[in-house]
Amino acid sequence: MLLNVWYHKAQFSFNFSDSIQVTKNGSPLTLAWSGGLNYAQFSEIDYDYDDDMDLLVFDRSNDQIRLFENRLIDGNRSYVFNPIGQTLFPSDLRYRLTAIDYNQDGENDLFAYGIGGIKVYKNTGNSTTGLQWTVAKNLLYSDNWGTQLNLYVSSADIPAIVDVDLDGDIDILTYHISGEYLQYHKNISQETYGNSDSLVFELKNECWGGFREDVNSNTVFLNDQTAPCQGGNVPNPQLKPNNSEKAHAGSTVLAIDMNGNGVKDLILGDVTYPSLNFLTNGGTEVNTNSLMISANPNFPSNSTPVSMQLFPAAFWVDVDFDLQKDLLVAPNAKNVSENESSVLKYKNTSSNNTPNFVFETKSFLQEDMIEHGTGSIPVLTDIDNDGLVDLFVANYFTYKPVLAKESKIAYYQNTGTADNPVFTFIDNDFLNLSQEGFGLRMVPSFGDLNNDGKKDIILGLENGTLCYLQNTSTGSVPTFSAPVVNYPDHLGQSISVGQFAAPQLFDLNDDGKLDLLIGRKTGEVLYYLNIGTISNPSFELMNSNLGNVDVSTPNSPDGFAFPHFFRHLDTTYLMVGSLEGSIYFCDSIDDNLTIGSTFRTISANFLNQEKNIGGYSSCAVGDLDNDSNLDLFIGQDLGGLFYLENDNTSTIGIQDHNETEIPLQVFPNPTDGIFNVQTANFPLELVLFSAEGRFIRNLSVTQYSTVFDFSSLTQGIYFIKVKNKGNTYKIFKF
16 A cells, blocks of 8 residues: 655635536537626727737626637637636726727726716736726816816716717717716817827717707607707807706717718617617718717617617627627616626628628627526536536526516536536526526525435525425436425424525534525525434524624625535535625534534635625535545626636635644555554544545544554545644545
8 A cells, every 4th residue: 555645734725717618509618617797898908918909898797897818729819718807907896897098008998987977097007017007087077168077977877988089089978967968078188288198078069969869768859959959050068058857867878980981970778778779970071060860779770680678788899800890789787687698799791990780699708608697506416326416507587578587597417527527508497497486596405305315406495485306316317396395394384594595405413414504695594403314304493593604794784695515524614605795714613503603704705806706606615526626616696607626826715724733744655554643742633534535534643653554445545634623634645
């Protein structure tokens, strides 16, 4: 028996990875672990300073960033997800973001939301230092007839930030506070300083294009005769702003020259309508006073017109690497529009001077991802008893026409091997559970509750109760009995945790029977002990605030706790996902389950990258590639998953637990199974495990030198861990 001895300080540290292949409809998902998209905004930026444009995606859902690198692979251009992209940008971004080079230095800057307007970050990075940002303007102001006023942009709007008059500096087209008139704020940097590096604006026209948009619909009145439009040639304003009190409806604006006549046409989205409105500019040269002469509410009419439940926003960016800018359309309204197939791509089949947009897909990027709407939840289990861990993805909700929501559970079968998992998409609505009327955020937990060798389901429901589904499978295709609602406790009373039950079946007290742990909306975790048998469970509530865990925040009474207990080398750990996106990581769980006991919170923000995770975080841990290291799967509000592999060199995760090192020597090496343990820290309790994490035996060291005989063990890899010392352990190979 061979004994290779080395020292290893255990670290729960991980690196983002895409090494597990995922296939759907016979093809691999090239962006499988990119986390999903919901309500996206698109622009370009050369984030790695390699002279090609990468894709910057800002998602209004929890203000997330997705960064996709433009990379040449095998002679072809494609996008590669950068999982730490969020960390490269300012942390206070909200509502909207676009990257534009305002100072003409060749590097795109950021135009973001500022309170009631626009905040600008200047790109001060380079190829050596990487992306760096300096606040150029906390808030843009514009000269309104001698008075400097905030350049107003509603938080719901997306303005056009573009060189309207083609003088080399960036101007802004945005709706007046009433939501009826489009204002033209001219950048006078060129006129004032002879360059484009300043952000100095004047309100030049408060009815640019001469049209008025109805505040209650997307109807456009061309050549409007009311103030401030005043009809005619739309002069520069001489009146004070329209101060009538009217609700701002919400609008998105894209200004591009569609016919090459030198003036900007408009593509408008409205907060309560599914289509885009195209306005043709009747000017023939750069003229800031030219009128819009036609309106088409079904753009692009030459192809499949945009039809999105609410509030479409259009973006002009080259996303297929042919140097011609395409049209992307995504919803700008959170939680009330498409969220699973929500990014329309229209390919530009002409040129940037005279673009022609032809519909190509309704799921740009999303079709290459694991993507299941909003609030994805990964759950790992071997459902078909083939020895390979399968993947289920639950969610908070997906959009359902019209203006409705439904919760589904997707099933990905592991069709790989024990060392090389491959997830193959099987079903978007496992067991058709969306048709059961259980509400939103159905959360499954799997475990063999009747000792028949098959995994049953305990399903957590929106109303706080549980549902039981018995596994009736006879082959490789999982089948289950009809759902039994109001799953009872040991007294026959329906188990209920208030709202949004998130259950996990896990043998918490290590007695060989599955217990029931349930997270709830208010942020706590409940512990139901199995006082029955392995074939006839009976659950009694033992602790309604297990470990004093509470993932709610002072800003919200809600926590949406999602608990995931797991055992690693004889120690139990807990990760808890939360509404605000942090993942809480706890230990000191074993023998610490009574009322009033408190788990140790190692981190209230595991991975230290909350902005990479997103709201409604959830996680699952397992060893899927049989390397004796943990794999981590994370779900979040954008509906996709992140996959992370254990990497002890990574700075992502918990680097150590501040445990005291315990000097320990084991010899000889190699060994036939009889070995000596020496330590000055006796008495000491050790635990011996197999490489698979299977408990072998407790070892008591009562003196400086102790001999152990394990010659009866088969040859393999084994672990020795110092018991009850967190994550300080020794690894040995026999």
